[in-house]
Amino acid sequence: MTKILCIAGPTASGKSARAVGEALTRNGEIISVDSRQVYRGLDIGTEKITCEEMHGVPHHLIDIREVNEIYSAGDFVSDATHLIEEISTRGKLPILVGGTHFYFDALLKGLPTGADANPALRAELEKLSTEELYARVVRADARRASEIDPHNRRRLIRALEIIKSLGSVPPRNLVDARRPQLLWTPGVHTEWIVIDPPKEELRTRIDARLRKALERGLIEEVHKVHEKVGDARLNELGLEYRVIGEFLNLEAKHPSGCFASKLLPALSAKLWQYARHQKSWLRKLGER
RNA sequence: GCGUCGGUGGCGGAGUGGUCAAUCGCACGACACUGUAAAUGUCGCGCCUACGGGCUACGUUGGUUCGAAUCCAACCCGGCGCA
Numbered sequence: 001m002t003k004i005l006c007i008a009g010p011t012a013s014g015k016s017a018r019a020v021g022e023a024l025t026r027n028g029e030i031i032s033v034d035s036r037q038v039y040r041g042l043d044i045g046t047e048k049i050t051c052e053e054m055h056g057v058p059h060h061l062i063d064i065r066e067v068n069e070i071y072s073a074g075d076f077v078s079d080a081t082h083l084i085e086e087i088s089t090r091g092k093l094p095i096l097v098g099g100t101h102f103y104f105d106a107l108l109k110g111l112p113t114g115a116d117a118n119p120a121l122r123a124e125l126e127k128l129s130t131e132e133l134y135a136r137v138v139r140a141d142a143r144r145a146s147e148i149d150p151h152n153r154r155r156l157i158r159a160l161e162i163i164k165s166l167g168s169v170p171p172r173n174l175v176d177a178r179r180p181q182l183l184w185t186p187g188v189h190t191e192w193i194v195i196d197p198p199k200e201e202l203r204t205r206i207d208a209r210l211r212k213a214l215e216r217g218l219i220e221e222v223h224k225v226h227e228k229v230g231d232a233r234l235n236e237l238g239l240e241y242r243v244i245g246e247f248l249n250l251e252a253k254h255p256s257g258c259f260a261s262k263l264l265p266a267l268s269a270k271l272w273q274y275a276r277h278q279k280s281w282l283r284k285l286g287e288r
Numbered sequence: 289g290c291g292u293c294g295g296u297g298g299c300g301g302a303g304u305g306g307u308c309a310a311u312c313g314c315a316c317g318a319c320a321c322u323g324u325a326a327a328u329g330u331c332g333c334g335c336c337u338a339c340g341g342g343c344u345a346c347g348u349u350g351g352u353u354c355g356a357a358u359c360c361a362a363c364c365c366g367g368c369g370c371a
Contacts, residue, residue: 122324
């Protein structure tokens with residue numbers, strides 16, 4: 001019987017330290033569930049755990065891609081699935097920790113297989129108007145169209161991508177008949193640790209952490225990433241990378257402008273939004 | 289003190305006689321999301337509401353007008369220039 005431990009919680013809730021603690025007492029290895037820590041060079045902004053903080057516990061799925069490469073939920077599901085199996089057969093406990101709750105969902109519920117990302121198709125669809133994209137989804141798969149927000153281009157494009165390979169988007173509960181949802185398989189036992197601090201406490205922690213990150217050279221890190229990948233990709237990385245990227249661009253244009261005083265509040269606000277988003281996922285986790 | 293520009297919602301900032309509770313952005317709140325998920329999208333955001341509407345708002349006071357955030361006057365406050 002395979003056992004896994006899942007640790008979920010919003011940003012700055014102390015997941016990483018808790019995970020190391022659990023790993024040390026329960027003979028575990030850690031699988032990071034974080035869509036940004038997979039990239040090399042995003043260290044301070046993603047609050048990546050340091051070597052010392054790992055206390056010798058092996059950490060997987062950190063620093064496995066370059067920033068200009070794409071890592072997706074699909075990649076995560078297959079990587080994590082293999083790792084769980086491999087760690088288990090070595091007699092150790094796989095511990096999944098992270099804030100990318102969608103990755104937990106993908107692992108729990110499965111994703112449609114046989115519909116890999118198709119960059120060429122995406123680029124082509126990107127040229128179409130949103131109305132046209134929606135019309136195409138309606139034509140090809142009315143059921144799926146009824147679930148998607150007609151304004152959400154990203155979801156529409158992905159739906160068309162799946163339709164192109166599979167003919168239609170599989171209904172959610174039978175997303176992948178060939179690969180039963182891993183965590184609902186009778187042979188797999190999942191234990192959850194949810195860390196969900198109250199609002200005031202979390203806000204305080206987020207701000208304290210941000211100040212430290214700035215002291216540790218966060219702006220310099222963003223600057224380096226920006227030089228490497230440019231504006232579009234930097235925006236896509238989100239949060240600190242996006243906010244500081246905009247700040248650096250403004251500074252370059254108006255060197256005299258005093259944007260520095262506005263930086264911390266802007267960062268704090270964005271991280272708080274992110275944390276709220278994560279908290280709402282945790283609410284739903286309880287309902288399952 | 290004189291001159292000048294300006295004072296609009298939590299903030300930034302439109303509007304410059306009617307259809308303005310006031311474009312838009314941010315913040316805030318709620319929500320959706322089946323391979324970019326730290327992304328992407330939707331809704332709400334003066335007060336009250338039996339959801340049809342109703343009420344009080346654009347520094348203050350007064351005036352012009354059928355009608356003013358928008359025009360006029362005085363005053364208060366802020367920036368700048370001259371003294």
